Amino acid sequence: MPLGTAIHNIEITHGRGGQLARAVGAVAKLIAKEGKLATLRLPSGEVLLVSQNCLATVGQVGNVGVNQKSLGTTGSKCWLGERPVLRGVVMNPMDQPNGGGEGKAPIGRKKNPQPLGVILRLEELGKGKKYSDSFILCRCK
Template identity: 75%
Template sequence: MAIHLYKTSTPSTRNGAVDSQVKSNPRNNLISGQHHCGKGRNARGIITAGHRGGGHKRLYRKIDFRRNEKDIYGRIVTIEYDPNRNAYICLIHYGDGEKRYILHPRGAIIGDTIVSGTEVPIKMGNALPLSAVISSSTSRKPYALEEACTVWEGVLIDQKDESTSTDMPLGTAIHNIEITLGKGGQLARAAGAVAKLIAKEGKSATLKLPSGEVRLISKNCSATVGQVGNVGVNQKSLGRAGSKCWLGKRPVVRGVVMNPVDHPHGGGEGRAPIGRKRPVTPWGYPALGRRSRKRNKYSDNLILRRRSK
């Protein structure tokens, strides 16, 4: 991702940095409306996400996290902006005429081909199970190739030998990882996210996630090879509060300047201290260092090392 630096013409553009403009032209059959309760509230009107509200109207892009177009080659036609996530998305035209959105893998360009299945090459953007057998030939799929050439106006697929190994090797960078078989990718989907396959034993594979957590995943679950694109999103600096409001994010204020009804730190005359031994959350729990994960959770046995703080 290219970072564009603003010239200092106004105070709001000083030290501002945004990514290069990627336009969005969504297809009607791949978008849907979203029902918003508004301002970070749930269906009962209770605030569940603070400092939310306003923002530009959005349409939801239907992303193919399952990658269930098996053994059918597709080509990247466009790379588009998605207002619902930091990562970019790709429009894929498959050989059977299907069109779907997927997360944009880092380094993928328009015209690249991808495929998902159990015996596919280890190539950026391809989706396969963690225990898949790797194939080095694409000649066994004449239907997919024939259909692809018809849809893509005679453009042939490059049939290079991508890999000659018999299993997904350790150290492979992956993203969009399933936790439950068939449910679709749920891990490592943010911009720049990447996980690493570090071990295999029995029916499980050991992954190191972007947070630093090391956990077990079923070897039958699928993942996409490569890293999610738009890795420089953390270098952006919007420069002014208005740009943040367009994203639906309102100003974040300290608890000590609130009223007592809104926060335990609130109240008092002038600049008053919090009046407690230690800082607490708006719900009265210790704010610094307290673990918030539920005890005796079903997935505790799958986590070999907790994430770093």
């Protein structure tokens, strides 16, 4: 493939199937080729190294204007499976730190009931390392 080619449905490892740039209107660019590796710029702006043996489809994914269409009513959003948006202030205190209070109280509790518990929970979940992290050259846009 020549440099600057627009591609989508890209494999990260050979024989695993397309995993990158598969969303509506997504397209990645082939920036460079060195040895057995190719450099791609993904739709997110990330620059990634991929083996030249990996398969990809030339062109851009179709149905680009799907996000431009106005759904109109809440009912039509509901039919598509989109959940309603609910503000934190109107929730219960057990569901959200800003919830609770009498009437139209701005914030139910003055401070988070368990700041340490929340921090511990986030650390417990953590963010695992992926095998593809080593191929990322630049995370910037």
